Amino acid sequence: ERGWQCLEGLGVPRGTWFVCLHVREPGFKDRGFRSDSFRNADIETYLPAIKTVVENGGWVIRLGNPTMKPLPKMEHVIDYAHGDVRSDWMDVFLGSQSRFIIGTASGPNPISIAFGVPMVLTNYLPWNLLHFSDKDLFLPRLFWSLNEKRYLTFREILSSTLSAGIDQFSYDRLGVEILENTPEEINNIVLEMLTSLDGNLA
Numbered sequence: 001e002r003g004w005q006c007l008e009g010l011g012v013p014r015g016t017w018f019v020c021l022h023v024r025e026p027g028f029k030d031r032g033f034r035s036d037s038f039r040n041a042d043i044e045t046y047l048p049a050i051k052t053v054v055e056n057g058g059w060v061i062r063l064g065n066p067t068m069k070p071l072p073k074m075e076h077v078i079d080y081a082h083g084d085v086r087s088d089w090m091d092v093f094l095g096s097q098s099r100f101i102i103g104t105a106s107g108p109n110p111i112s113i114a115f116g117v118p119m120v121l122t123n124y125l126p127w128n129l130l131h132f133s134d135k136d137l138f139l140p141r142l143f144w145s146l147n148e149k150r151y152l153t154f155r156e157i158l159s160s161t162l163s164a165g166i167d168q169f170s171y172d173r174l175g176v177e178i179l180e181n182t183p184e185e186i187n188n189i190v191l192e193m194l195t196s197l198d199g200n201l202a
Contacts, residue, residue, distance in 0.1 A: 003093030006085050010078050018059035020098040021046060023123075024106035025068045039105045041123040041180055043069055048187040049102065050077060056194055061094055063108055100193055102186075120193050123181050127163040137196075139189045144177040152176065 004014050012018065023043045043062075050060045054076045062071055064081030071079045080086060080094070095101065095111030100118040103109055105125055112119045118135035125141050132138060143152040143162060157163050162174060171178055 003090060003097065006090060006093075010080075010083070010085065012059055012061075012078065016059055017057070017099045018061050018094075018097075019053050020061050020063050020094050020101045020103075020108065021050065022063040022101065022103045022106055022108045023068075024104045025064070039123075039125065041104055043071065045180065045183045046102065046122075046186055047072075048183045049190040050074065052187055052190055052194070058099065061098070063091065063094065099197065102190060118193065118197070120189055122186050122189065125178065127157065137189050137193055139181050139185060141181065142179045143171075144179055146175045146177055 007018075008014055023041050023046055024039050025043070026040050050071075051074075053060050054074070059076045059078065060074075061078045061080050062068075065086070066082055068081050070082055071077060080090075091108065092111055095108055095117065096115040098112075098117055100120060101108065101112045102120045102122065103112075104121070104123045109119060109121075111117070113133075116133075116135070118137075119132060120137050120139070121132060122139045123141055124138060127140055143157060144150070145152055152162070160174075162171070162176065
């Protein structure tokens with residue numbers, strides 16, 4: 001009740017379905033260090049997916065903290081990361097009531113797991129730390145070999161230490177460039193989740 005009252009105060013009608021979005025950026029924890037930079041992504045590459053959720057009747061609530069790049073003003077989109085109502089309990093409420101969460105390898109994911117909320121995991125690394133259920137969708141980052149000038153295959157990644165990298169420097173030493181998911185890829189996987197939840201997935 002408290003959570004829905006808070007959402008109503010932000011303009012979200014009671015009972016409306018919404019999607020939480022959390023895209024990890026360097027400001028909160030990295031503090032100028034590159035060790036975790038492989039987990040970061042650009043929020044602007046998620047704008048087409050945000051538009052898709054809204055066009056399908058939902059709202060988008062962006063989780064995070066004020067160090068993050070602000071979202072442009074969009075209808076049915078709440079940049080909660082820059083709002084005055086941010087709190088630990090509200091984070092949990094949003095994660096537990098979301099239709100699904102669009103996320104990266106970052107903090108809010110355990111809320112989804114605890115409450116059985118489906119996840120769309122994007123720009124995901126490292127591959128060996130997946131904790132998803134059969135409800136979730138997974139979009140990994142790809143690797144470009146700087147020496148061989150080609151993409152590495154899934155087999156090459158999963159059978160090597162690339163699947164278990166714990167910091168950016170380990171990837172640097174292995175001579176790979178980590179590639180972010182494209183806006184089209186992110187939008188497509190969000191569409192797939194929406195189609196699956198609506199029961200229209202062939």
